[in-house]
Amino acid sequence: LAAFLGVRHSLLVNSGSSANLIAISALTSPKLPEGRRIKPGDEVITVAAGFPTTVAPIVQVGAVPVFIDADPITGNVRCEQLELAHSPGKTKAVMMAHALGNPFDLAATLAFCRKYNLWLVEDNCDALGCSYSMPRELAESLGFTENSPGLDEGPDRVIRYTGTWGDISTQSFYPPHHLTMGEGGAVNIVRDQKLKVIAESFRDWGRDCWCPSGVDNTCNKRFEWQLGELPEGYDHKYTYSHLGYNLKPLDPQAAIGRVQLKRLPQFIEARKQNWETLRQGLAEHEDVLEFSMPTHATGWDPEHGFSWDATGCRTDCSWFGFKIAVKPGAPFSRTELAQELDRHQIGNRMLFGGNLLRQPAFVQLRQDQPEALRVVGEMEGSDEIMNTAFFLGTYPGLTKEMLATEIRVISAFADNS
Numbered sequence: 001l002a003a004f005l006g007v008r009h010s011l012l013v014n015s016g017s018s019a020n021l022i023a024i025s026a027l028t029s030p031k032l033p034e035g036r037r038i039k040p041g042d043e044v045i046t047v048a049a050g051f052p053t054t055v056a057p058i059v060q061v062g063a064v065p066v067f068i069d070a071d072p073i074t075g076n077v078r079c080e081q082l083e084l085a086h087s088p089g090k091t092k093a094v095m096m097a098h099a100l101g102n103p104f105d106l107a108a109t110l111a112f113c114r115k116y117n118l119w120l121v122e123d124n125c126d127a128l129g130c131s132y133s134m135p136r137e138l139a140e141s142l143g144f145t146e147n148s149p150g151l152d153e154g155p156d157r158v159i160r161y162t163g164t165w166g167d168i169s170t171q172s173f174y175p176p177h178h179l180t181m182g183e184g185g186a187v188n189i190v191r192d193q194k195l196k197v198i199a200e201s202f203r204d205w206g207r208d209c210w211c212p213s214g215v216d217n218t219c220n221k222r223f224e225w226q227l228g229e230l231p232e233g234y235d236h237k238y239t240y241s242h243l244g245y246n247l248k249p250l251d252p253q254a255a256i257g258r259v260q261l262k263r264l265p266q267f268i269e270a271r272k273q274n275w276e277t278l279r280q281g282l283a284e285h286e287d288v289l290e291f292s293m294p295t296h297a298t299g300w301d302p303e304h305g306f307s308w309d310a311t312g313c314r315t316d317c318s319w320f321g322f323k324i325a326v327k328p329g330a331p332f333s334r335t336e337l338a339q340e341l342d343r344h345q346i347g348n349r350m351l352f353g354g355n356l357l358r359q360p361a362f363v364q365l366r367q368d369q370p371e372a373l374r375v376v377g378e379m380e381g382s383d384e385i386m387n388t389a390f391f392l393g394t395y396p397g398l399t400k401e402m403l404a405t406e407i408r409v410i411s412a413f414a415d416n417s
Helices: 016-026 052-060 079-085 106-116 136-141 193-203 251-281 334-343 360-368 380-388 400-416
Strands: 009-013 043-047 064-068 091-097 119-123 131-135 157-161 168-172 185-189 289-291 297-301 305-308 314-316 321-326 389-393
Touching: 009 016, 009 193, 009 251, 016 052, 016 091, 016 119, 016 168, 016 185, 016 193, 043 052, 043 079, 052 064, 052 091, 052 360, 064 079, 079 106, 091 106, 106 119, 106 131, 131 136, 136 157, 185 193, 251 321, 251 400, 321 334, 321 380, 334 389, 334 400, 380 389
Parallel strands: 043 064, 043 091, 091 119, 119 168
Antiparallel strands: 009 185, 131 157, 131 314, 168 185, 289 321, 297 305, 321 389
16 A cells, blocks of 8 residues: 555554544654644644544544634635634644545645644545646645656656645545455555654554564564663563554455455546546536535536646546535425435435534534634535535446436436426
8 A cells, every 4th residue: 555655654554533543643642853742732723524533533632623614615625724723832733634535735735734834634535546736846845756656747747646745644444435444444654754653553552662463572672671660671562652552453354455455546447437427417407406626626517527727736536425515596405315315225425524513522522621622714615515515426336327327316306306
């Protein structure tokens, strides 16, 4: 996986949610520089619309999530609110997901993180195989010169997979994702070797020793360490530098993942094609339905595809889902359309938790500990996603007949409502 993405290490864990917990926990380590370490009460900027376990680990490590709004078209963060969310001396990181396989604005987010020396954690669980490119001059100003393996847009541009632009990123191998091990996840260490050792420690009970299971004394001083208040020479394999977890996967899961990984390129292409088939097939219903667009896209037409903004940045989406919103004034609601799809046994999902701030767990958190989170703005876009949007799958195993049925059912419902 690390070789496919072009990152320093990929550390396997038992789920994508565990990967998020390990990623943010690693940034709390006392082994990091004091000024960059996330401590209780420090702030991490995130987005209100999405999946709860992108945000829950921030709270679980004692940090404060600072919520900014989402764009209802892309499903991603409104990057113009990043500055509003920044709190000097308290903001330590940005952690958010590439929504439904649509990369968020990495150029703007990276520029913000570089400006304030912040960590960037990419939740890449829905976006394995997505890529983001920008003009070389811009990329070099942000510290990037090389493409990810197998990606090339010419000498004037840098193109990289999502999950390789930040400091650390996460993957999920839950069955609906781009590849699966039945269950599982990974933490990608993009550049910094020290983060690999720390993340591995949090995954493996918090131990200080970095020897693989079944291997002893790779440091050649197993009984020569003195850490904490332990006696000198206490076995390094039983020395714990973090309050860790046991979040390892099983070897059979890894074996499944290795086979799946060989098929990943064809899975990615199938997801792109399935998204395009749905978009072409439902284009005539733009009067009542609104469709997602990639970040930096300004329009779409059936003949030429997407048009792009003036930033010079581009996204190539390995779609996790096909997002649809019901427009205001349509003769039916999102829920009524979802119920119609259910009647025809067509799988559909909300955009995960919608506006997470409306979820019972976060409402209760605000009641119990008002200081445990901070909100910037009114969350109008996140509310719109919550009230009007849902998505269909782009699973590679969908047949042409299945996709045609989805288009037929939606079209008939839109025409007859």
